[in-house]
Amino acid sequence: MSKKVRVMYYLNQFFAGMGGEDKAGVPLKSLEGVVGPGRRFQALIGDSAEIVITVYCGDNYFNEHRDEVLASILKIAQDNNVKMVVAGPSFAAGRYGFACVEVCHAMSISLGLYGLTGLSVENPALAQYKQYKDMNVFAFPTSEDVTGMEEALSRMASFVSKLATGSAIGPASDEGYIPRGIRHHTVVSKSGAERAIDMLLDKIASRPFTTEIIPSKAFFEEFSAAPPITNLKKAHLALAATVGVHSEGNPYGFKAFHNTQWQKYPIGNLDSMKDARWAVVHGGLFHTFMVDNANYGVPLDVCREMEREGVFAKLNPNFYSTTGNCAEVAAMKAIGREMALDMKSEGVDGVILVST
Amino acid sequence: MFSMAKLYGVRRIIPGVAIPHPCGDPRLSTEADIALRRQIVKKALDALQTDAGDSATILS
Numbered sequence: 001m002s003k004k005v006r007v008m009y010y011l012n013q014f015f016a017g018m019g020g021e022d023k024a025g026v027p028l029k030s031l032e033g034v035v036g037p038g039r040r041f042q043a044l045i046g047d048s049a050e051i052v053i054t055v056y057c058g059d060n061y062f063n064e065h066r067d068e069v070l071a072s073i074l075k076i077a078q079d080n081n082v083k084m085v086v087a088g089p090s091f092a093a094g095r096y097g098f099a100c101v102e103v104c105h106a107m108s109i110s111l112g113l114y115g116l117t118g119l120s121v122e123n124p125a126l127a128q129y130k131q132y133k134d135m136n137v138f139a140f141p142t143s144e145d146v147t148g149m150e151e152a153l154s155r156m157a158s159f160v161s162k163l164a165t166g167s168a169i170g171p172a173s174d175e176g177y178i179p180r181g182i183r184h185h186t187v188v189s190k191s192g193a194e195r196a197i198d199m200l201l202d203k204i205a206s207r208p209f210t211t212e213i214i215p216s217k218a219f220f221e222e223f224s225a226a227p228p229i230t231n232l233k234k235a236h237l238a239l240a241a242t243v244g245v246h247s248e249g250n251p252y253g254f255k256a257f258h259n260t261q262w263q264k265y266p267i268g269n270l271d272s273m274k275d276a277r278w279a280v281v282h283g284g285l286f287h288t289f290m291v292d293n294a295n296y297g298v299p300l301d302v303c304r305e306m307e308r309e310g311v312f313a314k315l316n317p318n319f320y321s322t323t324g325n326c327a328e329v330a331a332m333k334a335i336g337r338e339m340a341l342d343m344k345s346e347g348v349d350g351v352i353l354v355s356t
Numbered sequence: 357m358f359s360m361a362k363l364y365g366v367r368r369i370i371p372g373v374a375i376p377h378p379c380g381d382p383r384l385s386t387e388a389d390i391a392l393r394r395q396i397v398k399k400a401l402d403a404l405q406t407d408a409g410d411s412a413t414i415l416s
Contacts, residue, residue: 024375060375063357095357095375127363225367225408232405243378289377295393296377302394311401350404352397356357356375 005049005164008077009038010087010103012096016056021286024095026058028069030076037153041086044157048164053080059095062102070106077107084163089118089152090125092144092257092326094284097125101132101139108136114163118142118152121178122328130181138177144326173210226350235349238316240339242324242355243290243297244282245273256283257326262335264342268317272301284325285356297354316348324355367408370399 013023015036034042034051042051055073062069077085085107087100097119104115105128115137119125122144129139138159142152155176162169172179190198195212202209229235246254252263270276273294280287280294295301298319307315320339324332343351358371372378373392380393 021376063359064374066359094360098357098360124360128360131363221365223365228407229404232401235404237404286376289382293380293382296380296382299379299393299397302390302397305394306397306401352400352404354372354378355361356372356378 004047005084005160006080006082007045007049007051007084007086007160008073008080008082008107009034009041009051009054010073010085010100011036011038011054011056012062012090012093012099013056013058014096016054018056018058021284022288024058024060024286026056027061027065028055028057028072030055037089037149038086040150041153041157044153045160045164048161049084051086052082057099059093059099062099063095066102070102073103074106074110077111077113082107082111083113084160085113085115086156086160087115087117089140089142089149089156090123091118091142091146091148091152092120092123094124094326097123098128101125101128101137104137105132105134108134112136114138116140116156116160116163118156119178120144122326126178129178133180133182135182137180138175140177229350232312233310235312236314236316236347237303237312238318238320238343238346238348238351239267239298239300239303240320240351240353241297242322242353243285244280244323244325245290245294245297245321246279246281246323248277248279250279250281254281254323256281256323258331259323259325259327260331260335262320262322262339264318264320266317267298267300267315267319270300271304273298274301282323282325282356299352299354303352316343316346318346320351368400368403368406370396370403372396 013026014020017036018026031054033054035054038051038054053076055076057069085104087103088096090097090100100117104117107113108115113136118140120142140152140155142148159175169175171184199209246263247265252261278294280290290297303315306312322335358369361369373381379396380389382389384392
């Protein structure tokens with residue numbers, strides 16, 4: 001009947017079969033046809049659409065060359081006369097999720113394409129998706145990890161079929177995509193007053209009801225910046241890191257993902273992180289560089305130098321550490337608050353926090 | 357991922373070199389690597405001494 005909708009599929013280096021963290025720096029590449037999850041996806045979408053081109057990019061490369069990569073993808077999409085982009089699913093992987101949302105959004109605003117992706121509700125890229133509020137971009141909820149691949153692909157595939165046939169797209173609650181916070185006008189049979197009374201009666205009777213208020217700002221908490229340090233030469237500074245540098249042997253049992261704890265480790269007798277041995281515990285980055293030289297994550301060597309030169313008065317004898325990978329916002333907020341209170345009790349005036 | 361930090365409203369952000377080695381670059385000689393790390397920390401110290409205001413994001 002109608003022509004198949006031409007789809008571009010975006011993957012990271014891992015799902016394209018190139019390799020793990022050691023390949024996270026590979027630049028954008030494209031190839032005709034389907035790879036990795038794209039194979040299953042093609043089978044699920046059947047005749048409504050066809051993946052004509054697959055593009056993939058290393059997670060680090062994307063984050064470090066975003067504009068350049070997006071410009072190249074745009075060109076590839078145009079050259080291949082693509083009408084829709086499918087990216088991921090990325091589960092809880094932050095860099096990958098961020099790339100998927102960026103690719104979908106960029107193709108939507110520049111070419112008016114539909115974009116479809118999948119991410120878990122704990123993926124930090126969800127905030128980006130909600131901020132864009134892009135009418136053409138839909139993210140479907142997934143499991144935290146790849147075990148939910150089949151379910152995620154099925155959800156996304158049935159939605160692609162719907163988009164491909166030009167069916168009307170309903171609200172998030174009907175279609176199953178993650179709400180973007182977009183309000184649509186619609187005609188209903190009951191007035192606002194009647195609906196409010198119905199909701200109140202349901203509430204009193206402990207029956208389920210659906211609010212019409214969109215909870216907003218859930219991800220974006222307002223906070224103010226700390227005042228500047230006025231006299232650096234008298235300042236007591238601390239180092240903190242979410243890069244996952246911990247004491248050798250990881251005695252506190254930090255996990256590579258989903259941490260809910262933090263520690264401080266003594267560095268008062270060290271001139272460089274290389275003067276001691278450390279464990280790097282982090283599931284989202286390639287460890288070799290940080291294992292060889294933990295100053296990449298905790299820049300003690302140059303801070304000690306500056307302390308001796310009198311650039312600032314004192315470096316705190318402990319550095320503060322956690323592993324920030326796939327962490328829950330609530331857990332990290334608690335960790336941040338506890339670290340800050342501890343720093344205050346040690347008389348710290350300012351902190352340099354290194355994250356990945 | 358400084359774009360993520362910016363999105364969440366962090367006011368004082370210094371972009372690092374790369375995700376696996378934010379403070380420095382292992383492709384450089386040891387001296388140049390340390391100099392680069394010092395430069396990044398210096399920018400962080402400058403940011404700590406700057407009024408970050410209520411909405412502005414410092415990128416340097």
